[in-house]
Amino acid sequence: MKTATISGDAEVDRAIGTLVSAFEVDPVARWMYHAADQYLLHIPRLFRELGASSFEVGAAHRSHDGAGVAIWFPPGMHGDSAPVEAVIAASLAGDMQRDVSAVFEMREHYRPSEPHWHLSLIGVEGSHRNKGYGAALLEHGLRQCDREHQAAYLCSSNKKNTSLYQRHGFEIVATIQVGSSPPIYPMLRRSR
Numbered sequence: 001m002k003t004a005t006i007s008g009d010a011e012v013d014r015a016i017g018t019l020v021s022a023f024e025v026d027p028v029a030r031w032m033y034h035a036a037d038q039y040l041l042h043i044p045r046l047f048r049e050l051g052a053s054s055f056e057v058g059a060a061h062r063s064h065d066g067a068g069v070a071i072w073f074p075p076g077m078h079g080d081s082a083p084v085e086a087v088i089a090a091s092l093a094g095d096m097q098r099d100v101s102a103v104f105e106m107r108e109h110y111r112p113s114e115p116h117w118h119l120s121l122i123g124v125e126g127s128h129r130n131k132g133y134g135a136a137l138l139e140h141g142l143r144q145c146d147r148e149h150q151a152a153y154l155c156s157s158n159k160k161n162t163s164l165y166q167r168h169g170f171e172i173v174a175t176i177q178v179g180s181s182p183p184i185y186p187m188l189r190r191s192r
Contacts, residue, residue, distance in 0.1 A: 001136035006060040006069070012048075015055075015062055015069045019047045022069070022123025027182035028157035032092065032100055042091040049083040050120055061140055068124040068133035072141050075115035075150055099179035106176045107155045110186035116151035117141065134161075138168055142189070152189040159183065 006015050020043055023029040033039035051071040054060040059072040073079060081104075088100050111118065119141060124133040145152045154170065156162050162172060162185055170187040177183045 001132055002064040003061045003070075003137055003140045004064065005058050006055060006062050007058065011062065011066070012051075012055050014066045015051070015060065015071075016044050016047050018062070018066060018069045018125055019051075019071075019121055019123045020044050021125045023047075023157075024126070026157050027159075028103075028184060031180070031182055032096070038091070042087065046084065046087045046091075047121065049087055050079055052083065053077060053079045054120065061137055063124075063128075063133050063137065067128040068137050069122070070119060070137040070141055071121040072144075073118040073120055075117060075148070078118075079120065095179065099181055102178045103176060103181055103184060106178065107184070107186065110155075110174050110176075110188075111153055112151055112188060114151060114191075116153050116188075116191075117145045117148075119152060119154040122154075134164060135168075138164070142168060145189070146192050149191050151191045154187050156185040156187055157182070159185065162187065165189075 006012060023043065029043055033042055051060055054071045054073055057074065059074055061070050062068065088097060092100055122134060122137060142152060154165065156165060165187050169189040172185045173188050174186050175183045176186065
């Protein structure tokens with residue numbers, strides 16, 4: 001399955017739409033925004049901020065038809081946390097805001113110290129799941145990691161997806177759970 005770099009405003013908009021669709025039943029996304037109207041209002045802004053730097057440097061990829069998206073960050077690059085924190089602060093209140101911020105901090109805690117590629121988000125629209133889209137996008141990014149002999153890091157927000165990552169060489173390094181959050185699984189694939 002062919003993949004392409006996401007470029008231009010229209011493709012970024014389509015990628016955000018794909019991720020919103022893909023994460024509609026994600027345990028962590030729906031823990032954060034359990035009401036449908038809140039999810040649809042805030043998650044697109046959150047995903048746009050989480051992926052902004054990746055889109056800018058050409059490290060975000062899509063399936064040939066846009067039904068799958070992977071947002072990667074190259075070694076040494078971290079997304080800008082201030083806009084992400086602003087979305088969280090504006091869209092969540094009290095304990096939830098504190099717990100979500102703590103989850104984001106813990107995700108960073110488990111990132112490897114050596115240079116690595118970070119898979120921030122990967123998602124496939126519901127009607128295209130289990131057709132190889134996620135695997136193709138993952139393999140595309142991992143080929144880049146292997147060419148550079150770099151590790152890869154991700155946090156799985158859905159236990160069902162960890163087997164896909166494990167088949168591609170990732171190992172669970174911890175379980176993150178803060179307050180009422182569902183478990184989140186930081187995963188590392190060592191350099192090859």
